[in-house]
Amino acid sequence: MGIFKIEGGIRLKGEITPQGAKNEALQILCAVLLTSEQVLINNIPDIIDINKLIVLLGNLGVKIEKKGPGSYLFQADNIAIDYLETEAFKKEGGALRGSIMIVGPLLARFGKGYIPKPGGDKIGRRRLDTHFEGFINLGAKFRYNREDHFYGVEAPDGLQGASMLLDEASVTGTANIVMAAVLAKGTTTVYNAACEPYLQQLCKMLNAMGANITGVGSNLLTITGVASLGGCEHRVLPDMIEIGSWIGLAAMTQSEITVKNVSWDNLGQIPNVFRKLGITLERRGDDIYIPSHQDGYKLKTDIDGSILTIADAPWPGFTPDLLSIVLVVATQAQGDVLIHQKMFESRLFFVDKLIDMGAKIMLCDPHRAVVMGHDFQSQLKATTMSSPDIRAGISLLIAALSAKGTSIIQNIEQIDRGYERIDERLRAIGANIIRE
Known part of the structure; x- marks a missing residue:
C-alpha cells in the first residue's frame, strides 16, 4: 500500500493539462x-x-x-x-x-x-x-x-x-x-x-x-x-472532473494556474458553480486561467439573500463527482454553504477528516453538510488520513496541499484509480508531494 507525503501551504504556479475522461x-x-x-x-x-x-x-x-x-x-x-x-x-x-x-x-x-x-x-x-x-x-x-x-x-x-x-x-x-x-x-x-x-x-x-x-x-x-x-x-474528451479538481486546487492553495485544453463547450454547470463559490475563472481560448485569489473568495447567496445551496443532479445539472471538491474548497471561503449530495448516500462521510484538520463543517445527515468558511483566517492543519474513494481522495489531497505542515494520505490506490500520475503533475507546478 502506498502513501502520499505532502508539505502543505505552498502556492503553486504553472500550466496543467487534464487527462482523458x-x-x-x-x-x-x-x-x-x-x-x-x-x-x-x-x-x-x-x-x-x-x-x-x-x-x-x-x-x-x-x-x-x-x-x-x-x-x-x-x-x-x-x-x-x-x-x-x-x-x-x-x-x-x-x-x-x-x-x-x-x-x-x-x-x-x-x-x-x-x-x-x-x-x-x-x-x-x-x-x-x-x-x-x-x-x-x-x-x-x-x-x-x-x-x-x-x-x-x-x-x-x-x-x-x-x-x-x-x-x-x-x-x-x-x-x-x-x-x-x-x-x-x-x-x-x-x-x-x-x-x-x-x-x-x-x-x-x-x-x-x-x-x-x-x-x-x-x-x-x-x-x-x-x-x-x-x-x-x-x-476521448478531457476529464471534466479533473478540470474541476484543478480549479478547486488553485483556489484552495491561492495559486495561479492555467488548465489547458478543457473543451469549454462540454463543461456545463461547472464554471458557474465555482463562480458561485466566489472563484474567478477566465476563459482564454480553450483554456481556463485561475488567478491566485490572494484576497480569498466570497460565497454568493441565493437571490433572496438566503444561504447558498449547491446540489448535484443528472446532466445538465451539476455532477455529483465534484461535490467533494466543492465542499473542501468551501472550507476556506468567506461565508456559509449547504452541500446537498442527493445521488449517493455515503459520499459525505469523509468530512470527519476535514474536521480533524480544523474545518468547520456540520454533517446534517448522510446527504447534507453545512460548511462555514474560514476565509483563510485559520489555516487547515496537517494530519494523517486515508482515502475512502476516488473523489474524496482528491479532495483530501487538495486539503493537504493547503494545510499547515506535513500530511500523510494512505490508501492512495483509490486516487490512482482516477488520476493519472497525479504526484508527478503536481510537482511540475511546484507542489511538495512524495509517493512512498
Whole structure:
C-alpha cells in the first residue's frame, strides 16, 4: 500500500493539462466489442480502472496494440465468449465497476453477456436494475445466481427494438442499453436517457461505426438497429472532473494556474458553480486561467439573500463527482454553504477528516453538510488520513496541499484509480508531494 507525503501551504504556479475522461473511456472501450474491425482510440487515461478494463478485454480475446501514449488499437475479431463463465472472470470483472458495460455489447453481438457484481467506490448502493430492465425490454432473458452474485442475460435469437422509459437517468445504464440496441432488429426509443457529454461521445462514436442513433444530447434517444458495425477512430474528451479538481486546487492553495485544453463547450454547470463559490475563472481560448485569489473568495447567496445551496443532479445539472471538491474548497471561503449530495448516500462521510484538520463543517445527515468558511483566517492543519474513494481522495489531497505542515494520505490506490500520475503533475507546478 502506498502513501502520499505532502508539505502543505505552498502556492503553486504553472500550466496543467487534464487527462482523458475516465467515465467516457470506460464506455468507449466496451464499445470495441461491437465490431470485428479495428478501432483506434486516442487520449485514453493511464489510470488503474482503465488499465484493468483493458486487461479484461485482452483476456476476452480482444487484440490490443499500444500505438503511443494514450493511444490504443483494438480488434475484437476472435472473442473467447466462454471466458465469461470462468472463475478468473468472476474475480476480474468483480474488481471494476465499469465492467458492467461489457454486457450490452456482448449481448448484442454474441447473444449472451455475464457479469459478477461489480466493485468500485464505496459510496452507497449503486443499482444495476436500469441496465437489466433495459435488456429485458429488448427481449433478453435474465438470470441471477445469488450464491456468487453472478448476473446473466441471454438472447440466442437476437434482440428486438422496443420503446422504454428508464426509471432513472443512469449514465452507465443508458450506455449499456444503447450499445445493445444498435444491433437489435427494428427501432428502440429510450426516454429519460442520460445525456452527459460522455454519453454523447459514445453515441457519436457508434454512429461513426455505422449505427443509426438520433436525439444525441437529449433525453430521448432513437436507435434504428443495423446488421453490423465497422471500425473507426475516436478521441476521448478531457476529464471534466479533473478540470474541476484543478480549479478547486488553485483556489484552495491561492495559486495561479492555467488548465489547458478543457473543451469549454462540454463543461456545463461547472464554471458557474465555482463562480458561485466566489472563484474567478477566465476563459482564454480553450483554456481556463485561475488567478491566485490572494484576497480569498466570497460565497454568493441565493437571490433572496438566503444561504447558498449547491446540489448535484443528472446532466445538465451539476455532477455529483465534484461535490467533494466543492465542499473542501468551501472550507476556506468567506461565508456559509449547504452541500446537498442527493445521488449517493455515503459520499459525505469523509468530512470527519476535514474536521480533524480544523474545518468547520456540520454533517446534517448522510446527504447534507453545512460548511462555514474560514476565509483563510485559520489555516487547515496537517494530519494523517486515508482515502475512502476516488473523489474524496482528491479532495483530501487538495486539503493537504493547503494545510499547515506535513500530511500523510494512505490508501492512495483509490486516487490512482482516477488520476493519472497525479504526484508527478503536481510537482511540475511546484507542489511538495512524495509517493512512498
